[in-house]
Amino acid sequence: METTSKEDPFLSHFETLIDEIEINNKSSKTTIELSSSSLGTCQFTSSSSTKPPILPCPVNTLDSFAIKKSLLSSIESSGSQLTPLQLDFFSLIHNYHDMYYPNRTNTNDVGEQLRFVICLHLINHVLKTRARILSHNAKLKENPDLDYHDQGFTRPKVLIIVPFRESVRRIIDCFENLLLNTDDSEKTDQIQISHRKRFQEEYGGGEIDKQNNDGKFQRTSDEYNEIFAGNIDDHFRLGISVTRKSLKFFQSVYKSDFLIVSPVGLRTLLEKRRQKRKHKESSDNSGSDDDDNDNNKNSTDNNSSSIADFLSSIECVYIDQLDVLSMQNLDHLFYILENLNTIPQQATSKIDFSRIRHWSLNGWARLYRQLIVVSSFTSPLFLSLFHRFSTNYFGQCLIQPYFPLNGYIRPLSTFHQLFQRIPVCDPTLRFNYFIENILPRFDTSTYDHTLIYLSSYFDFVRLRNYMRTEKHKQFNYLTLSEYSTKKQVLLARNIFYHREVRFLLMTERFHFYHRYRIKGIRHILFYDLPSYGNFYPEIVHFLTLPHVEEKKTTVTTTTTRTNQTVEPSTCTALYAKEDALKLAYVLGQSAVTDLLTSDKNTHLFTNK
Incomplete structure (x- = not known):
């Protein structure tokens, strides 16, 4: 079992119980300005007790970060080297700061570079969470008197929101490269991927129709072709469970580590659960008296927490291509974010309250949740979304937008x-x-x-x-x-x-x-x-x-000329x-x- 250093941001972030006075003291927020040649100007806002990040990143390799050895070996065996942009970006999200990056471009490799390091961070987070729980389970078998708080109410830890199925396919490619790319062929054979064929059928294909996109009726561009490449269906939700030796697709929401969804896909699921809950309550209350009905009216106020209970323990939220999501329906996205990290109103038999973190029981999960937002441009609405749901006590990194020098005029x-x-x-x-x-x-x-x-x-x-x-x-x-x-x-x-x-x-x-x-x-x-x-x-x-x-006609005195x-x-x-x-x-x-x-x-x- 791998040991985890106490300097690991994972431990310093999730195993620190913040003071309630600090939660209510909003005046203690401070803002400093950082900069690097790759990221540009960054405004870092946090409480006075939070250590600010360093830009540009002082290290040139991933060895200096607290990353699982299996992931490091996969990256090393692939021979890929991280760019300064990837290192600077990863150094910020690795420390569990919230991130708002509005300079993603669709015409070069910037979007894919950021997606790779974000996936590395998210997989590293899930593997560390699982390894820590398994390590504590083993110790508890030897000594049941030990006390560990290392879990949430439900299993899902990472929520990824993207616009199209093609975005999901590219994220899965990053996952597989990080988990499977190793020189040890025997180890590769031991890693199992469940439902891979079904995933390729449902999330592959859908290439742009070149015959109808030849420029005669449409204005083609690299930006357009990049956004609408692959399968552009926008109604989906995919549950994934990840272990050291397996990657399982199409898991139920309660058995998943990752939930990769589109806004409308997850909103549809939440509405279905709401309708089932209403139908069940109406059938149960059909023979109740008025007093019981009054009590049930009060219980319906907590419906949102019960239908979204599988989102109660989300610790990382990654929103990619927010600009494209805004061209769909941002109301669905706001609705999803509003229902994150609510305490479930009904406990299930699988919840071990003795293992749940104290800050989760206190209803402070939103203060520990990391939010990563990537977009091609910024707007007052995007900034409002980020500031509203960026409640991470570890601080927020707001990258300043890049504007063209002379614009397009x-x-x-x-x-x-x-x-x-x-x-x-x-x-x-x-x-x-x-x-x-x-x-x-x-x-x-x-x-x-x-x-x-x-x-x-x-x-x-x-x-x-x-x-x-x-x-x-x-x-x-x-x-x-x-x-x-x-x-x-x-x-x-x-x-x-x-x-x-x-x-x-x-x-x-x-x-x-x-x-x-x-x-x-x-x-x-x-x-x-x-x-x-x-x-x-x-x-x-x-x-x-x-x-x-x-044609305008002008009549003269002698002849008619047009x-x-x-x-x-x-x-x-x-x-x-x-x-x-x-x-x-x-x-x-x-x-x-x-x-x-x-x-x-x-x-x-x-x-x-």
């Missing part, structure tokens, strides 16, 4: 691009301001074939319903959203190109999932700026595509002060301050 100087500041940011006030001050200006023949780009589906629905039900004005418009069928998309694009249509409403998620090249656009109006900075040039590029030119004139294409983007992060991705960090502090509300970017 400089290479697109062919067309006039107007950035207009609006005085409101609240969604309702913004909508009212838009329909009262912006929309009437564009609702003229001068602005026929105008694309209105909306990053929020709720704003899209609100504007669509307004145009549909407005009694004093009949709007000529079409719509494209993520819920549009292929037939509806084809029809809308055909009508918009060949006929006189005033507006085309398009959601950001529609562009994210399909990347269609919309022809016929003469003007673009950004209701708000795109979440992805690179979406801005992709949308503006639509102005360079062919469109049917309108002069074909084309109205100059325009691009207008609306922004508020609260859109500073989006502006930084589109315009570059240097231009944001000028736009937000200027006395002028409009700024025109031209090719002159």
Whole structure:
């Protein structure tokens, strides 16, 4: 049995019982700034008693970290060397600090580099947990009077939330490389992988259709191909148990060490359990009196803790590609995080309360939970999610986002691009301001074939319903959203190109999932700026595509001559002060301050 050093962050984090006074004393939080060439600037926030990390990482190899020897031998036998980014990142998460990293890229190897070291950390955590429990079990057999507290209420320790099945497949590849890659062939034969064939069938395949993605109807890019490579089904949940000699897939939630899920996949399971619990309670209470019903009403308040009891002892949460998850439904993600680490209301026969950690019994599990969030960009919503659920008493590492130096506006100087500041940011006030001050200006023949780009589906629905039900004005418009069928998309694009249509409403998620090249656009109006900075040039590029030119006829006194004139294409983007992060991705960090502090509300970017 491997011995574990007392300097191991695993022991110093999980075997330290924090003081209740420190929990309530939020004013003792301090923030320091660290930096490294690979990670950039890092803001570390923690209590005054927590030792801050060191950046850049002072060691060059993994031997200096408290990692299981079996994992180290697998990495050494593979011959792979960690990059400075991997070492710096691993040094932070290995010390069980919460991590927020918003600079993941989809066009190079950064995402895979981070995924590997995160998987190394998570497997190391699970193997250490299991080894410690087995070691204590052996000692208890020899001396039953010993007292050990090394468990939680349930077995699952790690929750991994990813958007697609392809992400699961790549994580499993990391697991297998760490567990199986060894020079000892006999040892490899002893490691058993259960249900491997079934996993390959359910999580493999699904390659991008090259025939329908040849660039004629869609704008292809390395970023798009990387996100949507492989199986992109977003409804799944996979339980995995890991031991030193086995890797078992498709385990039940109570027999799993890892739960790899999509937000909608786990939310569906929780809702099913909720419905079963309601049905059971209704059948049990069918013959009870009013007093019993009152008591049962109080018990329903704890339903969330009972249906999510298998999430009560989660110690590490890894959220990968948060930007892609935001294009699905973040409500599911918030719901899952809200139900983590709640004390089960009903004890099972398998719970040994004498082995449960004191801080878990006290309801402090959330204070020991590590949260790792990786995204391609940052936003106020992402930061809100991280700060809300990052409750780790060991501290939080917030990596500052990287903004392109000159943004995406400089290479697109062919067309006039107007950035207009609006005085409101609240969604309702913004909508009212838009329909009262912006929309009437564009609702003229001068602005026929105008694309209105909306990053929020709720704003899209609100504007669509307004145009549909407005009694004093009949709007000529079409719509494209993520819920549009292929037939509806084809029809809308055909009508918009060949006929006189005033507006085309398009959601950001529609562009994210399909990347269609919309022809016929003469003007673009950004209701708000795109979440992805690179979406801005992709949308503006639509102005360079062919469109049917309108013929204007001028009658003279002697002859009738037809002069074909084309109205100059325009691009207008609306922004508020609260859109500073989006502006930084589109315009570059240097231009944001000028736009937000200027006395002028409009700024025109031209090719002159």
